[in-house]
Amino acid sequence: MDKKELTAILLSGGKSTRMGKDKKKLNYKGSFLIDTIVENLARYFNEIVIVSNEVDFFKDRYNSYDNNIIIREDIIKNIGPCAGLYTGLISSSNEDNFLMACDMPYFSCQYLEYLENKEYKKALVYDNGKYLEPFFALYKKELFENIKIYLNKGRRSINGFLNEISAYTVEYEEIKNIENINKVFRNLNYPQDWKNYLEENGKRFD
Numbered sequence: 395m396d397k398k399e400l401t402a403i404l405l406s407g408g409k410s411t412r413m414g415k416d417k418k419k420l421n422y423k424g425s426f427l428i429d430t431i432v433e434n435l436a437r438y439f440n441e442i443v444i445v446s447n448e449v450d451f452f453k454d455r456y457n458s459y460d461n462n463i464i465i466r467e468d469i470i471k472n473i474g475p476c477a478g479l480y481t482g483l484i485s486s487s488n489e490d491n492f493l494m495a496c497d498m499p500y501f502s503c504q505y506l507e508y509l510e511n512k513e514y515k516k517a518l519v520y521d522n523g524k525y526l527e528p529f530f531a532l533y534k535k536e537l538f539e540n541i542k543i544y545l546n547k548g549r550r551s552i553n554g555f556l557n558e559i560s561a562y563t564v565e566y567e568e569i570k571n572i573e574n575i576n577k578v579f580r581n582l583n584y585p586q587d588w589k590n591y592l593e594e595n596g597k598r599f600d
Contacts, residue, residue, distance in 0.1 A: 398490045398510050400532075402439040403482030404431065405475055406446040406496035407468055413584060417497040418451075420588055427499060427582070429455075434501040435494065436461045443485045445478045447471065462487075475528065476541060476552045483538035491533045498529060499591055500577040505530070508569060516540070517561035520569075520579065526561060527579045528552045 406418050406428060413420075418428035435442050441462045444452055452465045466485045470477040479493060492506065509532050512518055519531040537559070544555050569575050582588050 399488050400439055400510070401441040401443060401482075401486040401488040401491045402435045402494060403479065403486065403491050403533075404435065404442060404444045404494050404496060405478040405482070406444055406448075407478050413497075413582070413588070417582060418446075420582070422592060428496050430499060431494065431496060431501070432456060432459075432463070436463075438503060438506065439492070441487055443482045445481045445485075470545060473545065474550050474552065476545060476550060476555055479528075479533065479552065480538050480541040480545065483533065483535050483541070486535050489535050491535060493529055493531050493533055495529050495581065497582040498578075498580065499582065500574060500580060502530075502572060502574060502578050504572050505569060505575060505578055508572065509564070512562070512564070514562040516559045517556060519556055519561050519563055521563040521565055522579070523566065526553055526556045526563065528556060529581075530578050 418426060420427040432442065432444070436456075436459050439461065441464070443464045443466060445466050445468060446452060447468055449465050449467050456463045464485055466481050468477055469481045469484065475495070482493070483491060492509075509518055512532075514532065515534070516537055517531060517533045520527040540559060541555065544558065549555065580587075582591060
């Protein structure tokens with residue numbers, strides 16, 4: 395099977411109300427969390443679409459990269475990640491797309507390669523036994539048409555959308571031996587999450 399050509403879609407449009415500060419600007423000794431995530435993505439993806447309502451923040455930010463890094467403002471604003479995915483898919487050059495959020499600092503090439511080798515229609519997501527994980531997942535570009543219809547019906551939940559399209563799923567038993575797989579889907583929602591992340595990686599607050 396040929397290797398999939400993937401675009402990474404990075405959502406950075408949340409209001410960060412639980413964190414109390416802009417998540418993408420979480421800072422440790424001059425390094426923003428968003429920059430660490432883009433650096434990780436740039437090692438693997440030739441094309442990265444960053445969807446944000448603060449496009450000026452990203453202007454010329456990643457000019458030193460050889461990757462095609464595209465900055466897009468949400469086409470449909472203030473209704474959550476489903477709209478961000480919609481904008482990302484429209485902006486993508488590739489059929490297969492990988493979705494990440496700006497508060498997910500753990501990246502696994504091993505799990506991404508596992509996803510790449512799976513055949514799927516529409517979307518491929520992890521089922522954690524309670525709900526479907528919409529991030530660190532694959533989406534077909536053609537889905538933007540389904541998302542537009544979904545949003546026009548007044549629906550907002552990305553999990554609801556995944557259930558509606560009968561997304562293909564990955565089960566824990568398939569991936570339990572992948573290193574750090576239990577961290578991959580972790581979001582940094584609260585200040586304590588950020589502190590825990592720094593401590594896990596050998597960093598301390600000054």
